[in-house]
Amino acid sequence: MMGEINASTRLCAVLGWPIHHSASPAMHNAAIEHLGLNWRYVAFATRPEELSDTIRGAKTARMVGLNLTVPHKLLALDLVDVVDETARRWGAVNTILFEALSSEGKWLPLRDVPAENALQLRSVGYNTDADAIVRSIQEDLAFTLRGSSVLLLGAGGAGRAAALRLAAEGVEKLFLVNRTMAKCEELAAFIRADFPACNVVVGYPKGRVGLVLNATSAGLKPADPLPFERTEFDFVSADAAYDMIYRPARTRFLEAAAEAGLRNANGLGMLLYQGAKAFEIWSGMIAPVEVMRQALLKQIYGSSNPPM
Numbered sequence: 199m200m201g202e203i204n205a206s207t208r209l210c211a212v213l214g215w216p217i218h219h220s221a222s223p224a225m226h227n228a229a230i231e232h233l234g235l236n237w238r239y240v241a242f243a244t245r246p247e248e249l250s251d252t253i254r255g256a257k258t259a260r261m262v263g264l265n266l267t268v269p270h271k272l273l274a275l276d277l278v279d280v281v282d283e284t285a286r287r288w289g290a291v292n293t294i295l296f297e298a299l300s301s302e303g304k305w306l307p308l309r310d311v312p313a314e315n316a317l318q319l320r321s322v323g324y325n326t327d328a329d330a331i332v333r334s335i336q337e338d339l340a341f342t343l344r345g346s347s348v349l350l351l352g353a354g355g356a357g358r359a360a361a362l363r364l365a366a367e368g369v370e371k372l373f374l375v376n377r378t379m380a381k382c383e384e385l386a387a388f389i390r391a392d393f394p395a396c397n398v399v400v401g402y403p404k405g406r407v408g409l410v411l412n413a414t415s416a417g418l419k420p421a422d423p424l425p426f427e428r429t430e431f432d433f434v435s436a437d438a439a440y441d442m443i444y445r446p447a448r449t450r451f452l453e454a455a456a457e458a459g460l461r462n463a464n465g466l467g468m469l470l471y472q473g474a475k476a477f478e479i480w481s482g483m484i485a486p487v488e489v490m491r492q493a494l495l496k497q498i499y500g501s502s503n504p505p506m
């Protein structure tokens with residue numbers, strides 16, 4: 199049971215537009231309850247033009263921190279007082295920690311400072327999404343990225359972040375495919391400059407790959423096409439498949455991968471691990487990952503045993 203709300207209760211929130219489908223409140227409140235913190239995590243519907251005011255307002259209200267989701271992650275880079283290395287490196291902010299200047303001149307997380315002692319405040323922007331992709335692929339799919347070959351589908355915001363993070367993780371050969379192929383060239387040039395050890399190829403692989411990864415939004419709606427050309431690639435040429443989409447639990451992409459006998463996983467783990475890391479940044483505690491996973495499964499699929 200959650201403790202009662204009182205004058206010491208601290209708040210976290212997720213900001214997005216739209217936001218009513220977010221599973222983050224369920225995941226974080228489960229962790230808060232499990233650890234007995236006097237916190238609550240809520241969701242604020244925030245339009246892009248309101249983002250600056252909302253971040254500043256949350257800081258002034260001495261909230262613990264924020265998560266940001268679509269469409270705010272890029273905008274927030276310019277709106278936080280300090281950009282953490284993770285946000286700078288991966289080019290987006292999905293987590294904000296509020297800090298107060300202590301009497302010793304040290305910046306402390308607001309969780310450690312009584313509200314009336316928090317006079318000078320700042321917001322620090324982090325990125326916990328990029329590491330979550332890698333953790334989910336490695337833990338949920340049991341796939342080793344270092345030295346592997348990957349076909350990455352998608353060169354939008356999610357695809358770009360995934361491509362950079364996979365290159366940083368030591369993927370040896372990275373094939374980039376997108377409905378609008380021209381976007382892949384630009385992304386490829388960017389990766390080659392930053393990660394020369396990664397062999398980036400724009401287009402479909404001729405031989406086998408270890409992993410095929412869907413980072414497009416194709417599959418969110420039942421009528422969506424597969425995110426690649428069937429004539430150019432067949433699942434039997436891969437060992438494993440990962441879909442960043444988690445709702446629906448089984449996209450056409452994952453169904454077809456499973457039919458071809460591939461190990462496969464959906465994006466629930468990514469959502470979980472980005473949340474777990476955000477929770478650790480705010481709380482300074484180890485996130486109760488399994489408690490958070492169960493809360494997500496229940497919230498999103500209405501069951502702890504979804505058709506995965």
Ligand code: ATR
Nearest residue numbers: 352353354355356357376377378414415416423425
């Ligand atoms: P996100 O932040 O989720 O990556 P985005 O930046 O809008 O969102 O990118 C959406 C991605 O899904 C793009 O790679 C897009 O392809 P285009 O660059 O050609 O637009 C891809 N996408 C969306 N709908 C698709 C579809 N029906 N088939 C294939 N790819 C699709």
